[in-house]
Amino acid sequence: ELKVEQNPLFLSMQEGKNYTIYCNYSTTSDRLYWYRQDPGKSLESLFVLLSNGAVKQEGRLMASLDTKARLSTLHITAAVHDLSATYFCAVGLEGNTGKLIFGQGTTLQVKP
Amino acid sequence: NAGVMQNPRHLVRRRGQEARLRCSPMKGHSHVYWYRQLPEEGLKFMVYLQKENIIDESGMPKERFSAEFPKEGPSILRIQQVVRGDSAAYFCASSPNSPGQPQHFGDGTRLSIL
Numbered sequence: 001e002l003k004v005e006q007n008p009l010f011l012s013m014q015e016g017k018n019y020t021i022y023c024n025y026s027t028t029s030d031r032l033y034w035y036r037q038d039p040g041k042s043l044e045s046l047f048v049l050l051s052n053g054a055v056k057q058e059g060r061l062m063a064s065l066d067t068k069a070r071l072s073t074l075h076i077t078a079a080v081h082d083l084s085a086t087y088f089c090a091v092g093l094e095g096n097t098g099k100l101i102f103g104q105g106t107t108l109q110v111k112p
Numbered sequence: 113n114a115g116v117m118q119n120p121r122h123l124v125r126r127r128g129q130e131a132r133l134r135c136s137p138m139k140g141h142s143h144v145y146w147y148r149q150l151p152e153e154g155l156k157f158m159v160y161l162q163k164e165n166i167i168d169e170s171g172m173p174k175e176r177f178s179a180e181f182p183k184e185g186p187s188i189l190r191i192q193q194v195v196r197g198d199s200a201a202y203f204c205a206s207s208p209n210s211p212g213q214p215q216h217f218g219d220g221t222r223l224s225i226l
Binding site: 033035041042043044045048088090098099100101102103104105 | 143145147153154155156157160167168170171203205207213214215216217218219220
């Protein structure tokens with residue numbers, strides 16, 4: 001059974017600092033997603049990573065994928081308060097299935 | 113272009129009653145997924161459906177839970193004889209024809225069992 005583990009689970013940081021969230025998964029996969037969730041809200045798609053070495057950037061967030069290490073990272077550059085949210089990685093199983101396995105989530109708190 | 117629509121947003125049921133959660137996918141999306149989220153946890157996959165077909169129900173509890181996506185109308189997640197442990201947020205997501213595309217999520221239904 002595919003397992004997805006994120007760390008850290010909770011991250012408190014000052015505005016302007018950089019940090020990385022890690023997402024490890026236990027078996028081969030052909031796609032990985034990052035989502036953001038604000039309290040009481042739905043999930044917003046941030047990135048789709050489909051190949052080894054894929055790197056995508058949007059604003060202060062950058063995601064990368066290393067399929068050989070079964071690792072994805074979400075890097076935050078010069079954090080701002082608006083980035084405070086819970087971030088989930090989700091891994092799709094190989095083959096023609098839509099099932100996603102989610103990590104536990106990383107709650108990010110950016111302090112002014 | 114309307115997003116994934118779920119209703120109701122909040123649902124309160126007493127133990128033993130039935131809960132029906134509805135999900136209309138985004139226009140043009142033929143794949144629907146249901147997930148459950150307990151407080152402070154990630155989402156757990158329940159079921160994946162296409163029109164009139166259940167593709168993967170490996171995350172569905174064996175009893176009391178069922179899902180359908182009829183030819184016409186929304187997808188329905190039905191929970192019979194609810195128990196306190198069913199209290200959770202239930203999210204529906206949809207994607208277009210290729211399951212590799214990102215799933216777009218609805219706002220969820222918060223189910224509370226008294």
